[in-house]
Amino acid sequence: MTHWHRILGLLLKDLLLNTPFEVELEKELSNHKQFLDIVIIRKKTRNPN
Numbered sequence: 001m002t003h004w005h006r007i008l009g010l011l012l013k014d015l016l017l018n019t020p021f022e023v024e025l026e027k028e029l030s031n032h033k034q035f036l037d038i039v040i041i042r043k044k045t046r047n048p049n
Helices: 004-015
Strands: 020-030 033-043
Touching: 004 020, 004 033
Parallel strands: none
Antiparallel strands: 020 033
């Protein structure tokens, strides 16, 4: 069986490299076993001051 969600996640991780976004695969969301296959998170920029 092909794990398409994992392949897509790895592709997005590579595509969004050096951007303000981070891709996480199989992110756990709750106390129960519940996962999202792919999460894209916008990174916060640091204030240089």
